[in-house]
Amino acid sequence: xxxxxxxxxxxxxxxxxxxxxxxxxxxxxxxxxxxxxxxxxxxxxxxxxxxxxxxxxxxxxxxxxxxxxxxxxxxxxxxxxxxxxxxxxxxxxxxxxxxxxxxxxxxxxxxxxxxxxxxxxxxxxxxxxxxxxxxxxxxxxxxxxxxxxxxxxxxxxxxxxxxxxxxxxxxxxxxxxxxxxxxxxxxxxxxxxxxxxxxxxxxxxxxxxxxxxxxxxxxxxxxxxxxxxxxxxxxxxxxxxxxxxxxxxxxxxxxxxxxxxxxxxxxxxxxxxxxxxxxxxxxxxxxxxxxxxxxxxxxxxxxxxxxxxxxxxxxxxxxxxxxxxxxxxxxxxxxxxxxxxxxxxxxxxxxxxxxxxxxxxxxxxxxxxxxxxxxxxxxxxxxxxxxxxxxxxxxxxxxxxxxxxxxxxxxxxxxxxxxxxxxxxxxxxxxxxxxxxxxxxxxxxxxxxxxxxxxxxxxxxxxxxxxxxxxxxxxxxxxxxxxxxxxxxxxxxxxxxxxxxxxxxxxxxxxxxxxxxxxxxxxxxxxxxxxxxxxxxxxxxxxxxxxxxxxxxxxxxxxxxxxxxxxxxxxxxxxxxxxxxxxxxxxxxxxxxx
Numbered sequence: 001x002x003x004x005x006x007x008x009x010x011x012x013x014x015x016x017x018x019x020x021x022x023x024x025x026x027x028x029x030x031x032x033x034x035x036x037x038x039x040x041x042x043x044x045x046x047x048x049x050x051x052x053x054x055x056x057x058x059x060x061x062x063x064x065x066x067x068x069x070x071x072x073x074x075x076x077x078x079x080x081x082x083x084x085x086x087x088x089x090x091x092x093x094x095x096x097x098x099x100x101x102x103x104x105x106x107x108x109x110x111x112x113x114x115x116x117x118x119x120x121x122x123x124x125x126x127x128x129x130x131x132x133x134x135x136x137x138x139x140x141x142x143x144x145x146x147x148x149x150x151x152x153x154x155x156x157x158x159x160x161x162x163x164x165x166x167x168x169x170x171x172x173x174x175x176x177x178x179x180x181x182x183x184x185x186x187x188x189x190x191x192x193x194x195x196x197x198x199x200x201x202x203x204x205x206x207x208x209x210x211x212x213x214x215x216x217x218x219x220x221x222x223x224x225x226x227x228x229x230x231x232x233x234x235x236x237x238x239x240x241x242x243x244x245x246x247x248x249x250x251x252x253x254x255x256x257x258x259x260x261x262x263x264x265x266x267x268x269x270x271x272x273x274x275x276x277x278x279x280x281x282x283x284x285x286x287x288x289x290x291x292x293x294x295x296x297x298x299x300x301x302x303x304x305x306x307x308x309x310x311x312x313x314x315x316x317x318x319x320x321x322x323x324x325x326x327x328x329x330x331x332x333x334x335x336x337x338x339x340x341x342x343x344x345x346x347x348x349x350x351x352x353x354x355x356x357x358x359x360x361x362x363x364x365x366x367x368x369x370x371x372x373x374x375x376x377x378x379x380x381x382x383x384x385x386x387x388x389x390x391x392x393x394x395x396x397x398x399x400x401x402x403x404x405x406x407x408x409x410x411x412x413x414x415x416x417x418x419x420x421x422x423x424x425x426x427x428x429x430x431x432x433x434x435x436x437x438x439x440x441x442x443x444x445x446x447x448x449x450x451x452x453x454x455x456x457x458x459x460x461x462x463x464x465x466x467x468x469x470x471x472x473x474x475x476x477x478x479x480x481x482x483x484x485x486x487x488x489x490x491x492x493x494x495x496x497x498x499x500x501x502x503x504x505x506x507x508x509x510x511x512x513x514x515x516x517x518x519x520x521x522x523x524x525x526x527x528x529x530x531x532x533x534x535x536x537x538x539x540x541x542x543x544x545x546x547x548x549x550x551x552x553x554x555x556x557x558x559x560x561x562x563x564x565x566x567x568x569x570x571x572x573x574x575x576x577x578x579x580x581x582x583x584x585x586x587x588x589x590x591x592x593x594x
Contacts, residue, residue, distance in 0.1 A: 001151055001336075005345030012349045016356065017180055043290035045195055046281050047297025049361070052194035053278075054302055055201055056358030057351045058143030060208075060310045061328040062413045067314035068327030070253050071232040072551075075311070077417075079547075080261040081269070082303050086543055088274030089295045090536040095435060095527070096274060096282050097291035098507055103365075104128075104275035105373040110506065111434055112442035113499035118377070120446045125373035127453060128276075129366040132424060134399060137362050138406025139416035141178075143328075144355050145170035145407060150332035151348070167408060175404045178359050179397060194361070197353035202306065204350020208331070209309040211338035212316035222312075223556060225319045232318070233555060235548060260471030268478045269421065270452070272428030273435065280365055303547045308554055328413055363396050370395035418470060422460040425474055426452020426481030436529075437513035438500050443492040448485035455480050528583050535578050541571025 066074040101107050105124040109117045148154070148170045159166060216222040226232045237253045266272070274282075274295070285291045310331075317330025320337075324330055335347045371391040376383050383391070410416050427448035434440040455477050458465040467473040494500075497520070504517035508526035518525070545568030552561025 001344060001348070002341040004341050005348065008342070008345030009348050009352065012352060013177075016352075041281075041284045041286070043285060043293035044297060046285050046290075047294035048198050048301065049194035049357075050278055050281055050294065050298035051301035051306070052198035052201070052354070052357035053281075053361040054358070055198060055306060055354050056140045056143070057147060057355040058140045058358075058413050058417075059306075059354070060205060060313065060331045060351075061143045061146060062139075062417060063310040064314040064317050064330040065326075065328035065412065065414055067232075067311060068318045068324070068330060071234055071237070072311055072315075073231075073234045073237040073258075074253060075307070076236075076253075076258060076261045079303070080266045081271075082299065082543055082547075083266040083540065084269065084272055084274070085295070085299045085302070086536060086539045087272070088278070089292060089299060090539055091527075091529075091532050092274040092435070093282060093292040093295040094288040095507055095509060096279055097285060097288045098526075099283075101283060102280065102372050103368055104279045105369060108442065108445070111499075111503050112445075112495055114442070114496075116442035116446065120442045120449075121373055122378060123446060124449060125369040125377075127449065128270075129369035129374075129395070129399065130402060131453075132270075132420065133362055133366040133369075134402040134406055135416055135420045135423070137359060137399065137403030138410060139413045139420070140355060140359050140362070141171060141174050141403055141407035142410055142416065143413055144174050144351075146326075146329060147332045147348070147351055148174075150329060150336055171404045171408050174407075175400050178356075178363065178400050181356055181360060194357045197357040198301070201350045201354035201357070202309075204347045204353075205306070205309040205313070207339065207343060207347055207350075208334055209312045209316075211343075212313050212320070212334045215334075215338045216316050216319050219554075219556065222316060222319060226315075232315070233557075235551065235560070254469055254471060256469055256475070257471035260474040264471075264474045264478055265421065265425065267432070268425050268428040268474065270424040270427050270431065270449070273431045275431060276365075280368060281361075299543055300546075303543060304550065307547060308551055311551070312554065326412070363399055364392075366399045367392040367395040370398075419457075419460050422456035422473060422477060423453045425456055425477045427485070429482065430485055433513075435507070435509050436511040438517060439489070439494055439513070441489065441492055441495050444485045444489035447488040448481055451484040452477060452481040526583070531578060531581060531583070535575060538571045538575035538578060541567050542575055543568075543571075545569075545571055 063075065066077065096104075099107055099110060101110065103125070105121050105128065108121040108124065111117075112120065145167055149166065154166045154169055155161070159169065213219055213222055216225070223233070231237070237258055270276070271278075278295075278298075282291045282294060285294055313331060313334055317324070317327070317334055321330055321333060324333075332351075335344060335351075339347055371388045375391045376388060380387065406416065427445065430440060430445050430448040434445060459467045459473050459476060467476060497516075501517055501521055504514050505521050505523055508523060510525040510527040510529045510532075514525070545564045545566075547564075549561050549564035549568055552558070552564055
């Protein structure tokens with residue numbers, strides 16, 4: 001990097017830190033809410049912030065590694081979560097906003113009662129805030145260390161890679177940066193800065209994609225490099241080359257792993273009902289309708305807009321660096337080798353923006369769990385806002401330290417990403433059923449959370465139990481966890497009628513699972529599951545059709561582009577029609593069951 005590039009990076013950091021510290025003073029003076037932004041945020045702001053949360057410096061590096069080793073179809077490892085995100089849009093976004101909570105852990109004491117609910121809330125708060133969240137922070141920080149390594153920043157200060165541990169220096173400096181920025185920000189600051197950082201990061205990714213394609217001689221020249229390897233351009237790893245241009249099978253993705261992505265991972269994962277860091281953002285929207293719009297905007301930006309610049313860059317990196325040992329380094333190498341001064345500085349700033357937007361949300365989310373669901377709930381129920389802010393600061397320090405350790409000891413981003421999925425797999429079905437079936441109790445959810453975490457960790461990192469094939473690992477975790485939580489459900493009593501009636505009156509979910517509560521409360525559901533099911537199918541056609549139509553045309557596969565476009569337009573028209581339908585068009589007995 002030239003001096004002008006470093007000036008651009010330093011200028012961005014000074015501006016960003018100044019905004020964070022200014023907003024921090026607003027938080028401490030009581031003019032803004034640290035955790036939910038006084039529930040007044042607009043859908044377009046929240047939706048963009050949600051997209052920025054999942055758009056970090058690790059993502060283009062991770063995709064470069066996935067595409068370089070397994071082809072485009074390897075992206076189903078994260079594309080499959082589109083099913084869960086559409087489920088969030090069609091079914092759960094309004095329910096979460098109606099709950100008026102701060103974190104998904106807080107929902108436990110709305111849905112359940114007694115000591116078991118309190119234990120569940122505390123357990124979830126700790127597991128989600130520390131081990132699970134810190135794994136996520138770990139692969140984000142690890143990606144930033146790789147970028148620093150490619151930029152040779154420490155060599156510029158005279159450090160010798162053969163003597164000094166440059167990774168340690170990188171982790172320490174990144175941790176200090178995170179604490180300065182994320183540790184002193186409210187949700188309001190996180191969301192507002194995310195809005196600008198998302199588009200800055202998107203601009204940077206487009207620059208890298210264009211420059212890298214030009215470096216290969218243009219798109220036709222780039223695609224011609226894969227004539228003898230059509231499987232690299234396949235959208236799905238199935239069958240031989242077809243008229244749809246789907247390509248052939250990829251040995252690096254076993255059929256069991258692909259089936260695990262498509263049929264297990266998205267609904268068995270702990271975010272199957274939309275839970276996680278998104279809940280804090282959805283809870284901050286003005287209304288239920290705005291929460292649903294925010295979820296839609298996130299999905300559009302996450303899958304339709306961001307996907308293809310990264311994939312195009314990954315294909316270019318595969319061509320330009322054919323013998324690169326660490327495929328994840330392909331993306332930062334493209335930046336350094338293809339961008340001229342000034343543009344390189346802007347690209348580095350875009351990665352910094354992506355990094356800060358994600359890590360600030362994760363740190364704020366984890367601190368919220370520890371302050372709201374552990375400290376306030378179990379230590380100091382009458383804690384003042386200022387006291388909670390102070391506890392949140394201490395929690396941020398703990399989270400950043402553990403996340404830094406995870407980054408330091410991990411070899412690559414993909415390993416941490418799959419570990420995060422494994423330890424979060426298992427409880428997904430319970431989390432879905434708790435909204436629609438009265439019999440799910442706190443003990444069964446607690447059993448699912450703990451057993452899924454333990455089994456996921458053992459099968460991922462313990463030499464005695466590790467399962468190399470990821471699809472088989474997901475299947476074992478899901479089945480073993482189900483055996484545990486179903487057994488616990490059968491031997492423990494249900495929640496009290498008072499608790500169930502309170503939850504139903506607050507959320508008003510549909511379905512056969514709440515017949516008794518509807519009869520006792522006399523309240524009609526505010527949901528129609530039959531209509532939501534149709535909206536789910538239409539939204540899937542719109543989302544994935546739109547995503548693959550863009551990819552088809554970019555990769556010059558016109559047939560698949562047009563077919564996907566027709567599916568997207570049809571799904572969009574169907575969804576628009578469904579959204580105009582009344583909740584219950586015909587009032588008759590049984591209609592309210594959804």
